[in-house]
Amino acid sequence: MADTVTARQGDTLDLILHRDRGLGPEAIGDVLSANPGLAALGPVLPAGIKIIIPTAAASAPATRPLLQLWD
Template structure:
């Protein structure tokens, strides 16, 4: 069963995903699916909106090496 949180003033779903999961790529879509109708509330959620947070396995950010000179 997913846990839930309540949004605070100015929260967006992306901001909540970043705060809870540490990333948004691929996560926001899953949280949207777990919360039918939440997109209808607009980009900035009303304060105290209940958001279900499904169990999502996140990956650590990639640490690719970039060579700037030859």
């Protein structure tokens, strides 16, 4: 299963992933694999293009343990 997101004017792939799904740059490779030809469109995507975000990329990002400076 995968989610679909529509690009708006001026959107980049990393902006869409962060804004719409809370994902970081580690998800870009999975998204590009699921969308052949997407990289050929350039860094700024055309408005209205549908982007498939695979479930593996859409899973919750890993969290870091909280660092306590003082006990």
